[in-house]
Amino acid sequence: MSESLHIDWTRCRGRGVCVELMAGLRRDEWGYPVVVGGGSDLPIAPGEREAAEDAVALCPLLALSFRPSSAA
Amino acid sequence: MTTAPTTDRRPIALDFPRLLTGSGPGYDEHLRTLGPLPDHRGLIEEVERSGLTGRGGAGFPTARKLSAMTPRGVVIANGSEGEPLSAKDEWLLRQRPHLVIDGMLATARATDAKQLHLVVGPASEAAARQAVGERRDARGIEVTVTQERFVSGEASAVVHLLTSGDALPTDHTVRLTTRGLRRKPTLVQNVETLAHIGVIARFGAAAFRSVGHPADPGTRLFSITGDVQHPGVTEAEGGTPLRSVIGVASPRSVAGVLVGGYHGTWVGREALERPLALPTMPGAIPAGAGILMVIGEGTCGVRTTAEIAEYLAAESAGQCGPCVNGLPALAELVARLAHGDRNHGLVGEVERMLTLVDGRGACHHPDGTARIVRSAMRTFAADIEAHRHGHCLAAR
Amino acid sequence: MSEAFWALGRASGVVLLVLMTISMLLGMVTRSGRPLLHLPRFGVVLAHRNIALLSIVFLTVHVGSLLLDPYAQLRLADVLIPFGAAKSPLAVGLGTAAFDLMIAITITAMLRRWIGRRVFRAVHWASYALWPIAVLHGITNGSDGRSGPFLILSAVAAVLVVAVGAWRLTEGFVEHRRSRTEPAR
Numbered sequence: 001m002s003e004s005l006h007i008d009w010t011r012c013r014g015r016g017v018c019v020e021l022m023a024g025l026r027r028d029e030w031g032y033p034v035v036v037g038g039g040s041d042l043p044i045a046p047g048e049r050e051a052a053e054d055a056v057a058l059c060p061l062l063a064l065s066f067r068p069s070s071a072a
Numbered sequence: 073m074t075t076a077p078t079t080d081r082r083p084i085a086l087d088f089p090r091l092l093t094g095s096g097p098g099y100d101e102h103l104r105t106l107g108p109l110p111d112h113r114g115l116i117e118e119v120e121r122s123g124l125t126g127r128g129g130a131g132f133p134t135a136r137k138l139s140a141m142t143p144r145g146v147v148i149a150n151g152s153e154g155e156p157l158s159a160k161d162e163w164l165l166r167q168r169p170h171l172v173i174d175g176m177l178a179t180a181r182a183t184d185a186k187q188l189h190l191v192v193g194p195a196s197e198a199a200a201r202q203a204v205g206e207r208r209d210a211r212g213i214e215v216t217v218t219q220e221r222f223v224s225g226e227a228s229a230v231v232h233l234l235t236s237g238d239a240l241p242t243d244h245t246v247r248l249t250t251r252g253l254r255r256k257p258t259l260v261q262n263v264e265t266l267a268h269i270g271v272i273a274r275f276g277a278a279a280f281r282s283v284g285h286p287a288d289p290g291t292r293l294f295s296i297t298g299d300v301q302h303p304g305v306t307e308a309e310g311g312t313p314l315r316s317v318i319g320v321a322s323p324r325s326v327a328g329v330l331v332g333g334y335h336g337t338w339v340g341r342e343a344l345e346r347p348l349a350l351p352t353m354p355g356a357i358p359a360g361a362g363i364l365m366v367i368g369e370g371t372c373g374v375r376t377t378a379e380i381a382e383y384l385a386a387e388s389a390g391q392c393g394p395c396v397n398g399l400p401a402l403a404e405l406v407a408r409l410a411h412g413d414r415n416h417g418l419v420g421e422v423e424r425m426l427t428l429v430d431g432r433g434a435c436h437h438p439d440g441t442a443r444i445v446r447s448a449m450r451t452f453a454a455d456i457e458a459h460r461h462g463h464c465l466a467a468r
Numbered sequence: 469m470s471e472a473f474w475a476l477g478r479a480s481g482v483v484l485l486v487l488m489t490i491s492m493l494l495g496m497v498t499r500s501g502r503p504l505l506h507l508p509r510f511g512v513v514l515a516h517r518n519i520a521l522l523s524i525v526f527l528t529v530h531v532g533s534l535l536l537d538p539y540a541q542l543r544l545a546d547v548l549i550p551f552g553a554a555k556s557p558l559a560v561g562l563g564t565a566a567f568d569l570m571i572a573i574t575i576t577a578m579l580r581r582w583i584g585r586r587v588f589r590a591v592h593w594a595s596y597a598l599w600p601i602a603v604l605h606g607i608t609n610g611s612d613g614r615s616g617p618f619l620i621l622s623a624v625a626a627v628l629v630v631a632v633g634a635w636r637l638t639e640g641f642v643e644h645r646r647s648r649t650e651p652a653r
Contacts, residue, residue, distance in 0.1 A: 006245055008243040008434065009243065009391070009392030009393060009394065009395070009432060009433050009434050010242065010243050010391040010392055010434045011243075012392070012393055013393065014393055028394065028398075028428055030393055030394070030397040030398075031393075032393040032394050032397075032432075034428070034432075038427070038430065038431050039431040039432070040431060040432060040433075040434075065245065067245045
């Protein structure tokens, strides 16, 4: 089952930690992460699982979580 | 901006009692016209055959949501109607509350739900409480009044209202039917959807499908507002052309119609013959929650969009960064388009801001705001061009 | 032998002052959302976390060695319940209070995913109380607490923490100062 990194926007304050760890994220002009493909869920590439785990663990606002990619 | 629900004229004659044609607000009258609610077995299958879809805007197949429910869950009738242009839910709750209650009871029975909530706007509270008080089988229904806020009608906001008293959307990674109110399986249905279930429970799927289009069976309520002589609520078959539906409200002229409310889509005059239906019907204009705002030739669509964008920016609940920051920025750009700013990069800047807000929130407020602005850029492209050259097509 | 416990307790106390000060500073930099010189943001978070955990190790050594030092006359109860020690109850009590806060902050930080953000943040705010209490404990209770080198070290630490703390209160502290967090009404 493929997984995504889900951003809970109600928690995110744009501290920018995840953007440094994940290639699929950039930052908007207010500091918040932008999923390159759009939306709130970044599909995790096969080699990126560890980086994604770091991002989830290190987010100061607990705004990141894993969720199955299929969920709407 | 709420319209008084006055229009009860219909573009078609209906064969049997539906929502508008049904039965007055009192329970006695309701019973006299329709008889008691039958103890319907196999309601979910019947709803599936009917092809009923959610009338709150998303158009999700109702039977799919019903069958996702596990026993001992919660049924929430959503009459929050945060959208100021919508009047149909208030109309239903004030004029046909027992049809909504019928739908709630039939749904709760079919899904083996143990808790029933009716969430209404302040204007419908008295009517809802009176109707619930009128019948013995409705004693288990708890009426809750929501806050008047644009995003309060969002399903997760309704659930949050019932847990914390604050109608704010939340980030939910699993479906509410799996884990909703206090972690119980929760079904949130728009009150119109439930009223249709009340009809289907009595007359069956075949009767429901006897009007409308195979791709969009049954009827829908429409709230018609804007530059029309008779604003109000009407009922039309699925797939009725836009021209016929707005015709009942007697517009003087039509320069454009906003379909689906402040989170909806602008269409121009050339779309008047297109059917209002589910997006799955070829050539259809998505009917959404059935909100139609007509603008006449004297009204500038760009200016109207700018006012709406400003309103929507102020209605952000302030929870999500891209919404709190992006919507005011977007609204300001649209205001500059409306007021004749000649900057060449402006349209491109609007496009960029649209991609920055779209899909980046816990609820659909940023997406909906992007949708209306995007459709305005398309529908009023000529107007925007005229503004850049210092004049307005509406002010001829 | 008892001399060794005393020396260990004293040395670990000095290391703790340094580690806790660095952890405090890194925590505040984390809050600003900025990278630190060549250290990226995730590095700041990681360093804050790891140095805080390292100070738990030194705290264990610190408390353990002084429990074993007969001269300190520390009972097990004094490790958990402040201001009841036989010898210099106030100075030891400050250390006990700091110890308790440190344990609470560490446990809630490790369990933050399960206990929820509100509890985590409320308890984590106690760091601002923990740090001055710990410094005061060092000055009042340390064998060389009022010696020149230790006072200078404490003063440097205090200047750094107060300076970064003052920066935290200014508008330019967060990276995107124009970014709103409240709706535009």
